[in-house]
Amino acid sequence: MRETLRQLVVLQRVDDELAGVKLEAEGLPARCEAAEGERTASQAALEGVGEALKARELEQRGLESELADAEERIRHLESQTAQVKSNEAYHALLAEIDAGKQSKDDLEERILEAMEVVSEQRNALTAAEANARATNSRVDEELARIESRETELAKDRDRLSAARDEAANMLDPDARSRYERVVERRRPGIAIISKEVCSGCRVGIPPQDFVELISATSLLQCRTCKRVLVHRDMLGNGD
Ligand SMILES: [Zn+2]
Structure with missing residues (x-):
């Protein structure tokens, strides 16, 4: 993931x-x-x-x-x-x-x-x-x-x-189609976040979503603006 x-x-x-x-x-x-x-x-x-x-x-x-x-x-x-x-x-x-x-x-x-x-x-x-x-x-x-x-x-x-x-x-085709659906309506299609707030729409992210986000086990979207959520920590590490 x-x-x-x-x-x-x-x-x-x-x-x-x-x-x-x-x-x-x-x-x-x-x-x-x-x-x-x-x-x-x-x-x-x-x-x-x-x-x-x-x-x-x-x-x-x-x-x-x-x-x-x-x-x-x-x-x-x-x-x-x-x-x-x-x-x-x-x-x-x-x-x-x-x-x-x-x-x-x-x-x-x-x-x-x-x-x-x-x-x-x-x-x-x-x-x-x-x-x-x-x-x-x-x-x-x-x-x-x-x-x-x-x-x-x-x-x-x-x-x-x-x-x-x-x-x-x-x-991955599923991730791609989800991303493409978002960018048809708003850009950027991804919100890079560091706190429990969507950086795209400024709405809070529920704690259980945030936990999942940090562990990066599934592809999460903001419940409000639908942007794909990516935790900042995911970007730098090589694993
Ligand atoms: Zn959002």
Whole structure:
């Protein structure tokens, strides 16, 4: 019986490893998705900054064309001063020229402000481009890591599956089928215990079961969670 218990513990360790490998393999697609998500986000940020820059440049060009119109208008008004007949008309023309110059000054002020914003946006674009490049290479590296991990895990899975078959085939058929029934519902299927408590479900083990467990005369299962019970002392000794 001791040998059977030890074989069961070996099987459970292989099952544990196998479960770990499967869990990690199942998590790989989510890791790929997260990496691709990072790439998409940095690309979207870059496009956002690019759009904002374009809008600001358009605004600046609009103001510059307004300024050209204003200057043209001032030149036109100034060219009329020589032909004005009355004093009153002359003063009206000068007032109009002044107003034109005022609006030209305003436009020049706004163009300076717009140029500053455009320059800030260009810096932001450079930063976003650098960030997108760094993100791209980081994501490529992560995807390559995931791919090679996938290969490793597939190899581990094959190796562990073979080890599992070997360990399971060595087992006494009754012990094996009892263990398999437990692991269909819960893992680990074995509770290694040192006190009169099941380490799997924390429920107490009846004294008569515990006595049997220490002597290792039969295969015992927890009455509550059905895990196969193995006393810690069974694991180290060679008899
Ligand atoms: Zn239990």
